[in-house]
Each structure stands twice: as structure tokens, then as C-alpha cells.
Amino acid sequence: MLDNVLRIATRQSPLALWQAQYVKQRLEALHPGLTVELVPMVTRGDVILDTPLAKVGGKGLFVKELELALLENRADIAVHSMKDVPVEFPEGLGLVTICEREDPRDAFVSNHYSDIDALPAGSIVGTSSLRRQCQLAARRPDLVIRSLRGNVGTRLSKLDNGDYDAIILAVAGLKRLGLESRIRVALPAELSLPAVGQGAVGIECRLADERTRMLLAPLNHHETTVRVAAERAMNTRLEGGCQVPIGSYAELHDGELWLRALVGAPDGSKMVRGERRGHPDDAVQLGISLAEELLDNGAREILADVYNGDAPA
Numbered sequence: 001m002l003d004n005v006l007r008i009a010t011r012q013s014p015l016a017l018w019q020a021q022y023v024k025q026r027l028e029a030l031h032p033g034l035t036v037e038l039v040p041m042v043t044r045g046d047v048i049l050d051t052p053l054a055k056v057g058g059k060g061l062f063v064k065e066l067e068l069a070l071l072e073n074r075a076d077i078a079v080h081s082m083k084d085v086p087v088e089f090p091e092g093l094g095l096v097t098i099c100e101r102e103d104p105r106d107a108f109v110s111n112h113y114s115d116i117d118a119l120p121a122g123s124i125v126g127t128s129s130l131r132r133q134c135q136l137a138a139r140r141p142d143l144v145i146r147s148l149r150g151n152v153g154t155r156l157s158k159l160d161n162g163d164y165d166a167i168i169l170a171v172a173g174l175k176r177l178g179l180e181s182r183i184r185v186a187l188p189a190e191l192s193l194p195a196v197g198q199g200a201v202g203i204e205c206r207l208a209d210e211r212t213r214m215l216l217a218p219l220n221h222h223e224t225t226v227r228v229a230a231e232r233a234m235n236t237r238l239e240g241g242c243q244v245p246i247g248s249y250a251e252l253h254d255g256e257l258w259l260r261a262l263v264g265a266p267d268g269s270k271m272v273r274g275e276r277r278g279h280p281d282d283a284v285q286l287g288i289s290l291a292e293e294l295l296d297n298g299a300r301e302i303l304a305d306v307y308n309g310d311a312p313a
């Protein structure tokens with residue numbers, strides 16, 4: 001491989017391409033003489049579009065093919081939405097950089113209604129995220145929640161076709177695609193606790209590839225890394241996949257880390273919430289201890305229901 005070329009394995013959805021372009025531009029600006037090439041590929045998550053993700057199962061639906069390209073030296077880095085990155089990595093690979101987080105909140109998008117509370121009873125809301133569904137149903141059990149998949153543009157056209165009265169999407173994705181004007185309201189974390197890593201872009205590479213790691217180092221955003229570490233530690237301790245509604249969201253204020261989390265039943269009938277405050281250096285411990293508190297407060301039973309008795313200890 002040429003010394004002055006770095007290859008990015010990327011999915012081909014507009015959002016994935018935006019994120020890869022963003023990393024390319026930042027790397028080329030930081031390292032004059034470096035050429036960054038995109039290596040587009042298709043993942044299983046892109047192919048299975050008609051089934052809700054929770055039913056497809058299997059972690060890392062959007063990342064496996066990209067990781068194979070890294071292992072086979074067909075690319076040097078993979079750029080991911082942190083929300084879609086599983087907790088474990090194949091031998092020899094790891095997540096080495098997390099870029100500065102975009103707005104992590106969920107967005108309420110509708111052509112007729114200004115906010116969730118403005119929706120009449122029986123309104124149809126589109127989302128395939130169990131986490132969004134659970135929190136929405138807990139607040140408004142009178143709404144009808146329908147599955148909604150596809151990339152951001154596809155989801156918006158399904159709304160515009162009249163298939164839904166409103167849909168929920170990530171603010172970050174809409175902003176990155178220049179679609180911020182579609183957001184009627186960004187839902188506060190109290191109303192829709194974000195997913196682990198939502199709004200953050202992470203970069204994976206071969207751990208032994210020192211040259212690539214040096215090139216990536218200046219892209220790492222320390223505050224984002226600390227926040228996402230706490231969120232992921234909580235999720236890891238719960239052994240949470242995408243079959244369970246889990247929210248995990250950390251903020252940093254005046255040097256204090258504040259982690260909130262929830263585990264719920266998909267229909268919103270049960271929900272366990274908790275929070276922890278602590279030192280940023282203890283991010284991982286904070287996440288683990290919050291997960292254990294949630295497990296003791298009812299999350300173990302919720303997870304057992306979903307996984308047919310196979311809940312974490």
C-alpha cells in the first residue's frame with residue numbers, strides 16, 4: 001500500500017457516506033500530502049430492509065463486512081455510527097477514535113403536528129427502534145406505533161406519502177444530511193433518552209497499525225469518548241442487544257459525569273430508570289454500577305422476558 005494513501009471502508013447510505021467524507025476531509029486537512037480514499041461496501045443490515053432490526057437479530061449487522069475488509073487489508077479504517085457498533089471487536093481490531101458528538105437527541109418529525117402531545121389519539125407514529133417505541137408508548141399509550149425502516153431519506157418519503165402521522169429519527173442524522181428543517185422538535189432526554197453512542201462517529205482500525213493510529217489520534221474528542229465509554233459500559237454489563245429497549249445517555253457538566261439509563265418492555269408497560277453522577281475517570285465503573293442497579297430494580301426480569309429466561313447474572 002502507498003505510504004500517502006489511507007482507505008476508508010464505508011456503507012453506501014447517504015449518512016454513512018457523509019460520515020466517511022467528514023473523516024476524509026478532517027484527515028486530509030490535518031495531514032497535508034495524505035490522500036484518503038473511500039471503499040464503499042454493502043452490509044447485511046443494508047440488504048435486509050423489510051424486517052424490523054430487532055427481529056433480524058445478530059449484533060453488528062452494519063459493521064461485519066467493514067471489519068472483514070480491515071482484516072483482509074482491503075481498507076485501513078472503518079467509520080461507524082457509534083450507535084451501531086457492537087460491544088466486542090474481532091481479534092486484532094478495535095475502536096481507536098471517537099469524534100466530537102453531534103446533537104444526541106431524537107427528533108419528532110411530522111408534516112401536521114408540532115409535538116408528541118399535539119398528536120390526536122390513534123395517530124400512527126413510525127419507528128422501528130424499541131427504545132423509542134417503549135418511551136413513546138409509556139407516555140402516550142393511545143398512539144399506534146408502526147415499524148419504519150430504510151435510510152433517512154426513505155423514512156422521510158414514507159412520512160410524506162401519508163403512511164404515518166409522525167416519525168422519530170435521530171437529530172444527528174438529519175443535521176448531517178442537511179435536513180434539519182424537517183425537525184419539528186428535538187425531544188429532551190427526559191422524554192426520549194438517547195441510545196448508547198447516538199450522534200457520535202467512531203473509527204475502527206487494525207490495532208497493530210501504528211501509522212493509521214497516529215494519523216487518527218488528533219480526531220479523538222476526549223469529552224465524547226468519556227461520555228460514550230460510560231454509556232457503553234452500562235450497555236455491556238446489561239448484555240444489551242437490539243432486542244431490548246435500552247437508553248443510556250451521559251453528559252459532562254463542570255467536570256462531573258452524569259449518566260442516565262433505562263430498560264423497558266417494548267410496549268412501554270414496564271420501565272426501570274436510574275442515574276449516577278461521578279468523576280469522568282470512573283466512567284466505566286459508573287456505567288457498570290448503574291447497570292447493576294437497574295438489573296436489581298427489575299431490568300433482570302424485563303431482559304429475561306425478552307430473551308426467554310436467558311438474562312445476565
Ligand SMILES: NCc1[nH]cc(CCC(=O)O)c1CC(=O)O
Nearest residue numbers: 081083169170172173198199200
Ligand atoms: N440505526 C441507524 C442510525 N444509525 C445512526 C443514526 C443517526 C446518527 C447517529 O446517531 O449518529 C441512525 C438513524 C436514526 O436513528 O435516525
